[in-house]
Amino acid sequence: MKLLVISDLHIGTGDRLDIFGWRDDEFLSFLADFRGEHGIDGIILNGDIFELHKYRMEDIEKARPVIAHYFRRADVVYIRGNHDRLCPRGTDEYVIVNAAGKRIHFEHGHATDFVNGTIAGRVLAGMFFGILKQAVKIRRILTLYFKAIEINDSISRIPKRYNTFKYLNYALRLLKKNDLVILGHTHHLESHKTYYLNDKKRYLNCGSCSLGRFQGMVIDTESLGYEGVKVDREQALLRVRSLRLSRPA
Template identity: 30%
Template sequence: MKIAVISDLHLGRGDRFDEFGHDDAEFLRFLDFLERNHERVVLAGDIWETLQGATPRRQARELAKARRAHAEIAQRFERPAYRYLHGNHDLVAGNVIEAPDVLHIEADGTRLLFTHGHQFDFVVKHARWFSELVAWLGGWALRLGLRPLYRTVEWIEGRIRGESRASPDKDRFQLASMALAARHEADVIVTGHTHNGMVTEHGERLFMNSGSCAGGRCSFLSLDTARGDYALSTSW
């Protein structure tokens, strides 16, 4: 089976503070490309931005506004080829449109586990209220033109998660992911959340992260279970 994975689009209200960063028509052409070359397209969380509205704790309203602002993309995601998992920035989609947090696929003798990965984030796991407050304040930082501060906060969050590109065996996010893969007896675990795309071997298991499609990026994973090919791409 050929499966594409994208995550962390952070589709917002369609205003100048929307972090998506794509022309919708052009992004639809990117989705056309994924559909032509894959049987499934997994949306691995944080597809919609619901935490950065002007008023806190209005996630359902923000989800509705984002879906209206990007109506053609929202309609595309309703096609049978798509599987949508919620993340922490679109957690409300779990209730509103019944988006699950985990997806299992077994194909060609390979067991695949897909999840956004916020479950492995120390702050989100132990103080979700604080992580949502930081996201809301980040939205206001963007409105006030304080983008450097916003990026600094993102960097700090990565340090708290314990990410390490140089030493995967010391990367707390990857290690927590692999522990979940072991519990589910999955051969491959696919995550998003960190915005850092990668493919890393951990013994007989494989860790994959789809990166981010926000900010004008087009990062995606391509899995071909029949051929045993698992790749990260940043252009199409």
């Protein structure tokens, strides 16, 4: 079975605080073409799909009914992350055991964070976004907020990351019981391999589909083969349009 694993879309209502960076129809057209081209059987949504720190689920569903509906399909698995841990649907982790008995473990990855792993941290985060929502009504603060997102994003692009080892360590612990571990949360597409009692094991991170990026991992549940996907919105839209044009009427 071939699966596409994506995470960290942070979908909001499309207002100025929304960092998804895609229109629903563009994202879903690209996804449909991608699925067709790669023969994808199902999608694993690996957390932080909807941005519930900033928005209410009802408001997102009202603003983006098509994508919300698509993600309820039977071939889509919903795993909750730290930003959508209050999502009424979904699971905190997901495991597939293939025909050869190899275990594939999917999880968002925030359980390793002190702030996200504690009740106090969650309450603080909830309060922070509550205040932020009021504060951004002031233009200057909104500008600062976007600066902070921009700075955060450019830090994310620096290849040497301060937090790599924390998540790598967490994944290594999970790999004692599993053969392939896939996390999200860090917004960094990456892959690492290790050996445990002569067994090759892998940790993958599926990156992020926010800020108009399309990143993810395509995995083959039987061979445990994988391929990273990294496309930006401009490339994706060009692809969707050229496919439309080349299709016979």
